[in-house]
Amino acid sequence: KAGVTQTPRYLIKTRGQQVTLSCSPISGHRSVSWYQQTPGQGLQFLFEYFSETQRNKGNFPGRFSGRQFSNSRSEMNVSTLELGDSALYLCASSLEGGSTDTQYFGPGTRLTVL
């Protein structure tokens, strides 16, 4: 079974631009969660999608948004990029998003904002 894939793997943007990241979950997984990882803050939860609906959301500004498609693939978008948005963005898929479901992480997208 193929693992979680994320594209692109690396991205360089400038302040004020917007970016879209993509995540393809493991086949059969319906829940996709997104996390931001930085050296200072560690892994911080952004949001979770299940059956095309956002079910859970972390404490990030509205510039961070996402969506999920009918095939469970998910995208996240960051508008008006700031320097502090430079981070590794990870998506994780699980069967149902339950607390005992194992989350399988992708390799991440490394975003650098200049």
Next chain:
Amino acid sequence: SQKIEQNSEALNIQEGKTATLTCNYTNYSPAYLQWYRQDPGRGPVFLLLIRENEKEKRKERLKVTFDTTLKQSLFHITASQPADSATYLCALASRGSTLGRLYFGRGTQLTVWP
């Protein structure tokens, strides 16, 4: 405020010894606690899950304990090997905020030297 603290940022031990990593939490009511391994440039990989009513869980050379009174989990790697060198993250699935959300500690970077 809510906190998840992992004992130290870095732990160096000699091959063959037992590595013990600590995860302490405050102001959470975790239903489950999970441990992940993360290698540089990669997403976290699930290792073990322990429920609040379980005291101990084992998998090969790994052992996890969970003490809800002390609000602490210990993660042990016995007969450690250089290949065990990585960052280890603890993560909580908290009651009332499940649905694909895990709360992560910042991790402990373990180095096992020959």
